[in-house]
Amino acid sequence: MASPEAAASRPDSTRTGPGRVLIAVYAIFALSASARAGVQIATKFSHAPVAYLLSAFAAVIYILATVTLAVGSPAARRIAVLSCSVEFVGVLAVGTWSVADPATFPDATVWSGYGSGYGFVPLVLPVLGLLWLRRWYRRPGTRHGLRSSSSAQLSAEPKPDLAQPVDPERGRVDRD
Amino acid sequence: MVAGMLMAIGFLSFTQEDPTRAEKESLRTPRPPQEPVTTKRSTMSHVNGVVPTTIIVAGLALAGYALLMTALNRRMGAGLLAALGVLEILLLVLVGIIVARLAEGPRPAGLATLIGYLIAMPLVPVIAGFWGALERSRWGPAVIAVAGLVAAVLMIRLHEIWPAIGV
Numbered sequence: 326m327a328s329p330e331a332a333a334s335r336p337d338s339t340r341t342g343p344g345r346v347l348i349a350v351y352a353i354f355a356l357s358a359s360a361r362a363g364v365q366i367a368t369k370f371s372h373a374p375v376a377y378l379l380s381a382f383a384a385v386i387y388i389l390a391t392v393t394l395a396v397g398s399p400a401a402r403r404i405a406v407l408s409c410s411v412e413f414v415g416v417l418a419v420g421t422w423s424v425a426d427p428a429t430f431p432d433a434t435v436w437s438g439y440g441s442g443y444g445f446v447p448l449v450l451p452v453l454g455l456l457w458l459r460r461w462y463r464r465p466g467t468r469h470g471l472r473s474s475s476s477a478q479l480s481a482e483p484k485p486d487l488a489q490p491v492d493p494e495r496g497r498v499d500r501d
Numbered sequence: 502m503v504a505g506m507l508m509a510i511g512f513l514s515f516t517q518e519d520p521t522r523a524e525k526e527s528l529r530t531p532r533p534p535q536e537p538v539t540t541k542r543s544t545m546s547h548v549n550g551v552v553p554t555t556i557i558v559a560g561l562a563l564a565g566y567a568l569l570m571t572a573l574n575r576r577m578g579a580g581l582l583a584a585l586g587v588l589e590i591l592l593l594v595l596v597g598i599i600v601a602r603l604a605e606g607p608r609p610a611g612l613a614t615l616i617g618y619l620i621a622m623p624l625v626p627v628i629a630g631f632w633g634a635l636e637r638s639r640w641g642p643a644v645i646a647v648a649g650l651v652a653a654v655l656m657i658r659l660h661e662i663w664p665a666i667g668v
Contacts, residue, residue: 349644
């Protein structure tokens with residue numbers, strides 16, 4: 326982290342640097358959770374409806390986090406923060422629920438047992454996501470990121486930002 | 502050099518692959534399907550475990566190698582891509598084995614899930630390769646490490662979906 330090369334190759338979007346790894350892991354969870362929820366709801370929904378619906382909800386959150394982290398615009402980052410927060414609260418709530426009331430969960434969800442079926446990655450992932458987003462917010466040149474001027478931007482299309490180049494990819498200096 | 506090691510593991514698995522096929526042929530051709538299933542299954546699961554086990558070892562070795570590159574602050578290189586290629590070949594071999602197994606008749610309870618795995622599995626190293634190669638920093642190899650770990654975990658999941666696939 327502290328080495329000169331690491332400093333030279335500072336990420337310039339949430340999808341580069343450590344974000345690249347984060348998105349990879351999120352994508353895996355998005356895929357596996359949605360596929361699993363889809364199969365469960367399609368084939369044996371009555372067996373454990375609560376568990377399967379929570380799996381489907383988790384899948385939606387993972388998809389949202391993957392896409393918004395990959396897009397990386399200010400608006401997308403806000404949605405990413407929201408989805409990571411929901412995810413973290415979800416893991417804690419569903420984890421506690423599944424421990425306190427195992428009868429509701431005859432079949433496991435991604436989040437039951439605090440994600441124990443997935444090596445507790447679901448518990449760690451939102452924390453890493455929020456740390457990454459926070460670190461990114463604090464960087465100079467991203468000051469518009471924290472300015473929560475309008476919540477309308479959450480639903481609006483990412484607006485072109487005047488302070489940044491129109492296409493960040495094009496304007497990026499090649500560090501090779 | 503680690504890539505070379507992985508390559509060696511890969512070749513090892515291929516050489517052990519041949520008896521699998523030979524045994525499978527000898528089992529299939531002379532006997533009608535109603536013949537003792539138990540004997541057939543026990544022989545097969547023993548043989549079938551070789552490739553998934555090799556994939557677990559290769560995946561973990563790849564993850565270790567890739568994380569070392571991340572720790573050393575290296576970017577993606579040819580070595581990592583070659584090792585990823587070996588993992589891809591192993592996964593394709595496994596897909597072939599499972600498809601051949603399905604063609605023989607036995608079906609797992611979660612057939613839909615298994616088919617999903619057969620489609621998704623070979624895509625893991627390919628997508629990770631592209632996604633990691635786009636990153637020109639130490640985090641490119643870290644993406645490859647994720648792919649290696651995922652490949653290892655997938656083998657355990659496969660075994661859970663269909664215990665006939667040994668680990």
